[in-house]
Amino acid sequence: MKEFIDKTIILWDCDGVILDSMEIRAKGFRDVLRAFPEEEVDLLLNYHEENGGLSRYVKFEYFFETIRKEEVKKQVINEYSTAFSNIMKQELASRSRLNQEVIDFLVDNHERFKMHIVSGSDGDELRYLCKKLGVSKYFLSIEGSPVPKIKLVEDLMKRNNYVNKETCLIGDSVNDQEAAQLNNIDFFGYNNLELEKSGKSYLYSFNEA
Known part of the structure; x- marks a missing residue:
């Protein structure tokens, strides 16, 4: 070119x-955060769509600290990130x-x-x-x-x-x-x-x- x-x-x-993969990643956030209010997860997905290049670690931290306004330990962020990654490895491993x-x-x-x-x-x-x-x-x-x-x-x-x-x-x-x-x-x-x-x-x- x-x-x-x-x-x-x-x-x-x-x-x-x-x-x-964007649709699958959005679904992944919903799945791992299903225990939280839907309107809070919607706010995270808006942030995710506007900041596609940022890591999930940053996005989960944003969810807890900015949206939910609560402190979150690095271990908790890592646990959610691992759960998210397990979903991605299953859902995105298709050449389609x-x-x-x-x-x-x-x-x-x-x-x-x-x-x-x-x-x-x-x-x-x-x-x-x-x-x-x-x-x-x-x-x-x-x-x-x-x-x-x-x-x-x-x-x-x-x-x-x-x-x-x-x-x-x-x-x-x-x-x-x-x-x-x-x-x-x-x-x-x-x-x-x-x-x-x-x-x-x-x-x-x-x-x-």
Whole structure:
């Protein structure tokens, strides 16, 4: 694609880009928080939709401390996150959840670009799913939470001595955009037309020449 003519490294978000998972993740939050009032869970889902690139650890903390206004121990956050992850490993391990046009791009271009996943999803869960779905081979590394995405990108750039102008990040959330901007690399929005309004580069389809 012409958008990547000056790039050699592509960093990928996963949810909503490689994997059609947003609906399943919303259901997962409802399932693990079913003991709480529905209106409180609705507020969390609004936050989840507006901050797709943030980790579940941040979202569960937001649920308890901001929505419910109660202190929560890290152990409790980890317990809810583990329960959530177990649901995701079952529900998202189907190749029908993969975004086929993105997979086609990965298949055709994984030798042309150095490619990595930097995701707000749990890193261990993500590596499990990528292996199960047969896409791990297209990426040099697959990293996720609990490390924030901004830090994941920063560490990856330093560790590999990547050149900023040769690197870009593809994502579907304002958090992805922020991670790219704060690390001084180009950002391409995808699968979220709200990002098109920001005036930044936007990819309508990977099927375009």
